[in-house]
Amino acid sequence: MSELRGACIIGQSGGPTAVINSSALGVIRTALDTDCITRVLGAAHGIRGVLDEKLYDMGVEDAAELELLKYTPSSALGSCRYKLKDPDVDDSDYKRILEIFQKYDVRYFFYNGGNDSMDTCNKISKYMQKVGYECRIMGVPKTIDNDLNGTDHCPGFGSAAKFIATTCMEVHRDAHVYDTGMVTVIEIMGRHAGWLAGSAGLATWAGYGPDLIYLPETDFDLTDFLDDVARIYRNTGKCMVAVSEGIHHPDGSFVSEAKVSATDGFGHAQLGGLAAMLAEAIKMETGAKVRGIELSLLQRCGSHTASKTDIEEAYLAGKAAVEAAVSGVTDKMVAFLCKREGGYHCETILQPLDIVANIEKKVPREWINAAGNGVEQPFIDYVLPLIQGEPDALREASLPRFAKLKKVLTTDIDG
Missing domain, CATH: 3.40.50.460 (Phosphofructokinase domain)
Known part of the structure; x- marks a missing residue:
C-alpha cells in the first residue's frame, strides 16, 4: 500500500483511568517519530475538540513533560461523553468532522476510550469510507470496567x-x-x-x-x-x-x-x-x-498504586495503533492476546471495531461461586498478572510530579 502522508489527531473519551495518558503517550511519541505523520494534534475533550476546532499541537510540547504522561492519571487532553447520532438520521457532526479533517489534512485518527468511544470511532470510520475520504482510524482501548469485547483485558x-x-x-x-x-x-x-x-x-x-x-x-x-x-x-x-x-x-x-x-x-x-x-x-x-x-x-x-504492567501495556496499545495505521490498517481496535500458563505473556492484536462497539464482556459465571457471593480461583489467576510491578514515577518533595502540558491550540499557532 502506498504511503499515506498527513496529520493525525488523538482524542480521549469516557471515564479516565490511571494509565490512559500512557496510551496517549504511546500514540503521540510514536506519531511524532513517524515521518509520514506530518503533525500530531490532540483533541481537547475528545470528539468535542474536533467539532469545536480545539486542537492542541503536540509537537510544541516539551519532550520531558510528554514522558511524564506515562505516570499522570486521568485524561490529560480532556474527555467527554458525547454521542454521535446515526449519520443516516443526522450527519451534521460528521460533515463538521470531515471539514476539520480536510482543513488540517488529517489522515490518521486515534480515539482512546471504552465501549461508547469505540462506537464513536466506528461511526466516524464508516462515514469516512462512505464519503471516500482516506483516513485511517484506530481505536485504542481504555476502561477500568474491563468490559470491552475482543480483548483479554483493558488498559486501566x-x-x-x-x-x-x-x-x-x-x-x-x-x-x-x-x-x-x-x-x-x-x-x-x-x-x-x-x-x-x-x-x-x-x-x-x-x-x-x-x-x-x-x-x-x-x-x-x-x-x-x-x-x-x-x-x-x-x-x-x-x-x-x-x-x-x-x-x-x-x-x-x-x-x-x-x-x-x-x-x-x-x-x-x-x-x-x-x-x-x-x-x-x-x-x-x-x-x-x-x-x-x-x-x-x-x-x-489512583496512580499511586498503579500497576507497572498496566502502564507498559497501555503505552504498547497506543504505539501499536500508530504502527498498524501507518502500515495501512484502518477500522480496527488494538486488543490484547495473553497467556498465563507457564508465565504471563501479552501481545497486541487487532480487532474489527464492529465487534467491539457497544458489546460488554462480563465475568464468566463459572468464575463466581455457586452462592453468588464470592469469586473462584480462576478469577484470581486471571487478575494477578495484571497488577504486577511498581511505577517508576517521578516525585518532587515526596509528591507525584504530573505532566504539565502547554496545550497550545492550533488556532493560536496558525492564526
Whole structure:
C-alpha cells in the first residue's frame, strides 16, 4: 500500500483511568517519530475538540513533560461523553468532522476510550469510507470496567484492580482494630460487569479482604444478602462486604436507590448511594455498627498504586495503533492476546471495531461461586498478572510530579 502522508489527531473519551495518558503517550511519541505523520494534534475533550476546532499541537510540547504522561492519571487532553447520532438520521457532526479533517489534512485518527468511544470511532470510520475520504482510524482501548469485547483485558483495569485490592486490605485492617462488632460495606464501580468488584477478591486471597462479594453477573436477593451478613457477623463479630454498584434484582432493576438520579451523555444510569442503603438495611436487621464506603472516583485516578504492567501495556496499545495505521490498517481496535500458563505473556492484536462497539464482556459465571457471593480461583489467576510491578514515577518533595502540558491550540499557532 502506498504511503499515506498527513496529520493525525488523538482524542480521549469516557471515564479516565490511571494509565490512559500512557496510551496517549504511546500514540503521540510514536506519531511524532513517524515521518509520514506530518503533525500530531490532540483533541481537547475528545470528539468535542474536533467539532469545536480545539486542537492542541503536540509537537510544541516539551519532550520531558510528554514522558511524564506515562505516570499522570486521568485524561490529560480532556474527555467527554458525547454521542454521535446515526449519520443516516443526522450527519451534521460528521460533515463538521470531515471539514476539520480536510482543513488540517488529517489522515490518521486515534480515539482512546471504552465501549461508547469505540462506537464513536466506528461511526466516524464508516462515514469516512462512505464519503471516500482516506483516513485511517484506530481505536485504542481504555476502561477500568474491563468490559470491552475482543480483548483479554483493558488498559486501566489492572491499576484499578490493584487500588481496589490494596484499599480493601487496608480497610480490613482498620475494621478489625476494636473488640467491638462492625460490618463494613464497600461499594465498587461496575454497572453491568463485575470485574472491579471481583478484584476485591484479591484482598481476600491475600488474607485481608471481604467475606462476601456481589457482582452484577448474578441476581441480587436482599433477604439472602442479609442472611449471609448476619451469619458471618454472629460467628466472627465482623463482616466485610464488597458490592458492585450495578447489582440488580431478578427483574433487572438496580438495587441502588440512586438509580434514577441522572444519566450520562450516553443514557446510562448514574449509580450511587448503594453502600449507604445496604448499610442501613444491615443495621436494621442486625443492630450492628455498620460503615458504608463508596470508593467512587478514587478507583480510577489512583496512580499511586498503579500497576507497572498496566502502564507498559497501555503505552504498547497506543504505539501499536500508530504502527498498524501507518502500515495501512484502518477500522480496527488494538486488543490484547495473553497467556498465563507457564508465565504471563501479552501481545497486541487487532480487532474489527464492529465487534467491539457497544458489546460488554462480563465475568464468566463459572468464575463466581455457586452462592453468588464470592469469586473462584480462576478469577484470581486471571487478575494477578495484571497488577504486577511498581511505577517508576517521578516525585518532587515526596509528591507525584504530573505532566504539565502547554496545550497550545492550533488556532493560536496558525492564526
